[in-house]
Amino acid sequence: MVHADTAWVMTSAALVLLMTPGLAFFYGGMVRVKSVLNMLMMSFVTIAVVTVLWVLYGYSFAFGGSDTRLFGGFDNFGLHGLSGGPVLSFVAFQLMFAIITPALISGAIADRAKFGAWVAFMAVWTTIVYFPVANWVFDFGYAGDAGAGAGWLVHWGVQDFAGGTAVHVNAGAAALAVCLVLGRRIGWRKDPMRPHNVPFVLLGAALLWFGWFGFNAGSALAANGLAASAFVNTQAATAAAVCGWLVVERIRDGKPTTLGAASGAVAGLVAITPACGFVSPIGSLIIGVLAGGLCALAVGMKWRFGFDDSLDVVGIHLVGGAFGSIALGFLSLTGGLLYADRDAALLGKQTVAVLTVGAYSFVLAYVIAWVVDRVIGFRVDEDDEVSGIDLAEHAETGYELHPSTGSGVRTAASIARPANATEEESVNA
Amino acid sequence: MKLVTAVIKPHMWDAVRDALEAFGVNGMTVTEASGYGRQKGHTEVYRGAEYDVALVPKVRVELVVADDDVDDVVGVLVKAAQTGKIGDGKVWVSSVDTVIRVRTGETDEAAV
Numbered sequence: 001m002v003h004a005d006t007a008w009v010m011t012s013a014a015l016v017l018l019m020t021p022g023l024a025f026f027y028g029g030m031v032r033v034k035s036v037l038n039m040l041m042m043s044f045v046t047i048a049v050v051t052v053l054w055v056l057y058g059y060s061f062a063f064g065g066s067d068t069r070l071f072g073g074f075d076n077f078g079l080h081g082l083s084g085g086p087v088l089s090f091v092a093f094q095l096m097f098a099i100i101t102p103a104l105i106s107g108a109i110a111d112r113a114k115f116g117a118w119v120a121f122m123a124v125w126t127t128i129v130y131f132p133v134a135n136w137v138f139d140f141g142y143a144g145d146a147g148a149g150a151g152w153l154v155h156w157g158v159q160d161f162a163g164g165t166a167v168h169v170n171a172g173a174a175a176l177a178v179c180l181v182l183g184r185r186i187g188w189r190k191d192p193m194r195p196h197n198v199p200f201v202l203l204g205a206a207l208l209w210f211g212w213f214g215f216n217a218g219s220a221l222a223a224n225g226l227a228a229s230a231f232v233n234t235q236a237a238t239a240a241a242v243c244g245w246l247v248v249e250r251i252r253d254g255k256p257t258t259l260g261a262a263s264g265a266v267a268g269l270v271a272i273t274p275a276c277g278f279v280s281p282i283g284s285l286i287i288g289v290l291a292g293g294l295c296a297l298a299v300g301m302k303w304r305f306g307f308d309d310s311l312d313v314v315g316i317h318l319v320g321g322a323f324g325s326i327a328l329g330f331l332s333l334t335g336g337l338l339y340a341d342r343d344a345a346l347l348g349k350q351t352v353a354v355l356t357v358g359a360y361s362f363v364l365a366y367v368i369a370w371v372v373d374r375v376i377g378f379r380v381d382e383d384d385e386v387s388g389i390d391l392a393e394h395a396e397t398g399y400e401l402h403p404s405t406g407s408g409v410r411t412a413a414s415i416a417r418p419a420n421a422t423e424e425e426s427v428n429a
Numbered sequence: 430m431k432l433v434t435a436v437i438k439p440h441m442w443d444a445v446r447d448a449l450e451a452f453g454v455n456g457m458t459v460t461e462a463s464g465y466g467r468q469k470g471h472t473e474v475y476r477g478a479e480y481d482v483a484l485v486p487k488v489r490v491e492l493v494v495a496d497d498d499v500d501d502v503v504g505v506l507v508k509a510a511q512t513g514k515i516g517d518g519k520v521w522v523s524s525v526d527t528v529i530r531v532r533t534g535e536t537d538e539a540a541v
Contacts, residue, residue, distance in 0.1 A: 192480040253474045
């Protein structure tokens, strides 16, 4: 690894870090006024907690150099024994993945999770689910001196360039489990739970899109042609997914929505994540447009099956991640069914990877959430949920709103009126 | 004296204010309100889920006027607030027993 590679990986790490605050705004805009701070905080606290875990033992659990192919090891506690640009930039880069993956889950449990319970769940899930799965998918045997072997999925030949399985299927399956344990919000289906700030959602999606170039192109771990290819493919798929989502909305609902454009972008980014280093630009357009359309339909599942995945983590991350991973079985330039003379071996491996990671994450997330619920209670009191989790859990409110000023009322003009002409005065007799 | 209360479309507020000022009205109380009449709210769609939004944003204008002016003021107000489409709002007039200007202590018509 030359210095340019180290520089690109560090730059990419910073880009990926920005995705988590971006996600916080993407999610924060979608909840109601009374829970915007809690939604932002569930992501922001994940940055803090996972970073501490990563330094203490997380990196070691994921990339610690044992040859089990299932688990990193114990050699790098406290980042012991790691030095030099290539390894430490990899440590930083992979840390950002470990942060955003659990943060993604928080969208499924909006408005109703005790903050302490979320921290406990997130820390335990990251420890016993994310760190091992990161080893399965991301341990290429690269990690400098420590890299003795590769994780079992990557060793077996599964293609996952930047984490369609390890990040998106993983987080999506956990999101389904934890929202099932917590149950539906009070008033779900009955009360309008409209996004309170769609501009925030679009801003968050744009930050995610920007940061995702680090996520995907950075996963080449080098400043080379593979990184540039991943970069172009990421852009192509995301743009196509916005089109796909909006077309579905235009046909189904009559209007293309802002929320739909933001959601389509994220769906495309998710789906191209595993594929961006293995497909052609045309393949990326195909993956993107199909992912956008598919996820636009998939977010309707929760209404049919009755689970309150509040911000559609399942419909976008589980479905999009699984779709992108399995689509590689067809569209990968190295082993895809359409290119490899009808060889379905890769398609089989991709499917097994999705099912294995999804099942592992779902089962353990369910157990962890259930235990957290039993020990400290996962949900806030009913009163607090109705009156607003921001005040109950954080003693804050997101906005100081003055109910008598705002849309349609020309306040600037009335302020400019003479001070002695008070409002109740009217006609001269 | 009469209290004129008008509930109008928010975007008609500027036209109403200009018309009332041109007529000679010096002040009024304006609040954001929400409600519905015959138009029965509206529908919003988020990720394919339709929400019936029962309450529509409105602006409520209140002003106290002398008995002699009330018909003219109401006429000016209604004309300015009218678009002819459903949801234009309502105006009603009620009697007021006493008015006191806080600054000077003047009462009734002198305080209007």
